Amino acid sequence: xxxxxxxxxxxxxxxxxxxxxxxxxxxxxxxxxxxxxxxxxxxxxxxxxxxxxxxxxxxxxxxxxxxxxxxxxxxxxxxxxxxxxxxxxxxxxxxxxxxxxxxxxxxxxxxxxxxxxxxxxxxxxxxxxxxxxxxxxxxxxxxxxxxxxxxxxxxxxxxxxxxxxxxxxxxxxxxxxxxxxxxxxxxxxxxxxxxxxxxxxxxxxxxxxxxxxxxxxxxxxxxxxxxxxxxxxxxxxxxxxxxxxxxxxxxxxxxxxxxxxxxxxxxxxxxxxxxxxxxxxxxxxx
Amino acid sequence: xxxxxxxxxxxxxxxxxxxxxxxxxxxxxxxxxxxxxxxxxxxxxxxxxxxxxxxxxxxxxxxxxxxxxxxxxxxxxxxxxxxxxxxxxxxxxxxxxxxxxxxxxxxxxxxxxxxxxxxxxxxxxxxxxxxxxxxxxxxxxxxxxxxxxxxxxxxxxxxxxxxxxxxxxxxxxxxxxxxxxxxxxxxxxxxxxxxxxxxxxxxxxxxxxxxxxxxxxxxxxxxxxxxxxxxxxx
Numbered sequence: 001x002x003x004x005x006x007x008x009x010x011x012x013x014x015x016x017x018x019x020x021x022x023x024x025x026x027x028x029x030x031x032x033x034x035x036x037x038x039x040x041x042x043x044x045x046x047x048x049x050x051x052x053x054x055x056x057x058x059x060x061x062x063x064x065x066x067x068x069x070x071x072x073x074x075x076x077x078x079x080x081x082x083x084x085x086x087x088x089x090x091x092x093x094x095x096x097x098x099x100x101x102x103x104x105x106x107x108x109x110x111x112x113x114x115x116x117x118x119x120x121x122x123x124x125x126x127x128x129x130x131x132x133x134x135x136x137x138x139x140x141x142x143x144x145x146x147x148x149x150x151x152x153x154x155x156x157x158x159x160x161x162x163x164x165x166x167x168x169x170x171x172x173x174x175x176x177x178x179x180x181x182x183x184x185x186x187x188x189x190x191x192x193x194x195x196x197x198x199x200x201x202x203x204x205x206x207x208x209x210x211x212x213x214x215x216x217x218x219x220x221x222x223x224x225x226x227x228x229x230x231x232x233x234x235x236x237x238x239x240x241x242x243x244x245x246x247x248x249x250x251x252x253x254x255x256x257x258x259x260x261x262x263x264x265x266x267x268x269x270x271x272x273x274x275x276x277x278x279x280x281x282x283x284x285x286x
Numbered sequence: 287x288x289x290x291x292x293x294x295x296x297x298x299x300x301x302x303x304x305x306x307x308x309x310x311x312x313x314x315x316x317x318x319x320x321x322x323x324x325x326x327x328x329x330x331x332x333x334x335x336x337x338x339x340x341x342x343x344x345x346x347x348x349x350x351x352x353x354x355x356x357x358x359x360x361x362x363x364x365x366x367x368x369x370x371x372x373x374x375x376x377x378x379x380x381x382x383x384x385x386x387x388x389x390x391x392x393x394x395x396x397x398x399x400x401x402x403x404x405x406x407x408x409x410x411x412x413x414x415x416x417x418x419x420x421x422x423x424x425x426x427x428x429x430x431x432x433x434x435x436x437x438x439x440x441x442x443x444x445x446x447x448x449x450x451x452x453x454x455x456x457x458x459x460x461x462x463x464x465x466x467x468x469x470x471x472x473x474x475x476x477x478x479x480x481x482x483x484x485x486x487x488x489x490x491x492x493x494x495x496x497x498x499x500x501x502x503x504x505x506x507x508x509x510x511x512x513x514x515x516x517x518x519x520x
Binding site: 163166167169170172173174176177178179180181182183184185284 | 334336357358359362363367368370374376377378379383386387388390432435436
């Protein structure tokens with residue numbers, strides 16, 4: 001059995017940054033629309049694969065990431081307006097519908113990209129390693145960590161310092177009352193869904209460069225996102241950040257110290273936390 | 287002018303509003319009185335387009351336009367504002383955000399943040415507090431202030447005096463009088479007869495979903511006995 005060193009802690013932190021990017025989109029949708037969007041993992045995978053193709057074709061990682069975000073935001077709009085609008089307010093149907101969409105997206109991506117493993121090409125400047133605190137560490141994973149922090153800061157500013165953010169928070173509290181104030185809450189829902197989906201797409205490209213993309217990657221990232229949001233509390237950005245940090249670090253520790261029990265190391269503490277705080281760290285009753 | 291005609295609303299199979307008709311004229315304060323469970327809140331929710339309850343018959347018209355069937359944001363867009371029962375502030379928003387979520391702080395037309403704060407100096411002192419950090423009276427002030435931000439011509443107020451100390455109820459009556467002076471019409475749901483008579487021009491009494499009595503408030507002030515039998519209050 002190995003001890004924990006800085007290298008593994010950095011692995012945990014960079015993995016935390018990735019699952020935060022994905023889970024922040026998940027928690028936005030979950031908090032406002034009260035939908036557990038089980039297609040979120042599929043949006044991650046489709047975004048990653050589409051981003052891979054766009055990055056290959058254009059030779060640019062940034063173009064790949066932007067293409068993934070736009071495509072997946074559009075898929076989110078279709079999902080929200082085209083499908084979910086028929087089952088509004090019936091939670092079980094919404095969950096089942098998103099699960100069905102997840103299967104369909106998965107199959108479509110098998111048809112288009114096949115069952116191979118893909119790795120999104122990393123830009124030249126982010127290749128190789130750098131010294132950090134006495135260890136050689138991949139530059140790209142440091143970039144992911146920084147990007148996670150930037151996404152957190154941007155979302156925090158959006159939610160806390162803009163009118164749209166106030167509308168989203170008010171909508172999490174009491175959507176009916178927001179509607180009675182003359183605001184079309186459906187439009188706020190749609191915008192939030194597209195933003196949340198775009199974050200899954202961004203996560204797909206970013207994660208696809210170091211975790212690689214393969215047919216069951218969507219289910220794995222979905223499980224991590226669920227854990228993050230359940231630990232952090234529905235709709236809470238700070239909760240998602242802390243949840244991601246916890247899950248990322250536990251995952252790194254578990255893989256090193258108890259490889260056979262890696263999942264238990266994450267979900268054991270999660271179950272314990274839920275026993276005492278059923279709504280998560282920052283969750284509030286509806 | 288608001289005109290409710292033979293309105294029927296249902297919660298599932300429960301027939302909660304059973305053919306209510308009433309009118310609110312321009313610049314008029316109308317009180318809707320009734321005991322708990324008589325359909326007051328259901329009537330207000332039906333006017334505001336909130337479901338449930340579901341409106342199955344009858345109509346609500348505002349300035350000749352039928353509101354029934356519209357979404358509540360469309361109804362609010364026609365300058366009808368709601369001060370709901372229980373205030374229903376947003377716990378995640380500060381006092382200022384309750385106002386700026388509807389209209390920018392830089393807006394200069396109609397009710398602005400500054401003008402609302404002038405009407406409610408207590409809120410000005412609490413700008414950065416969140417909705418759930420306010421006292422009961424302050425919460426009610428904020429619920430009214432928020433409603434004003436849509437520049438309403440009609441405000442539906444659902445039991446605004448509920449749970450307030452007598453001095454705050456008096457303050458609220460003063461606010462309602464000032465809003466009336468400013469040209470607003472108000473449909474006020476009340477359980478408290480005397481509070482209603484202090485501000486209303488006309489009074490309706492609702493019982494099991496039907497309007498059973500209508501009177502001018504001035505005629506009742508000296509002789510509230512005629513209403514007390516409907517309301518079971520003293």
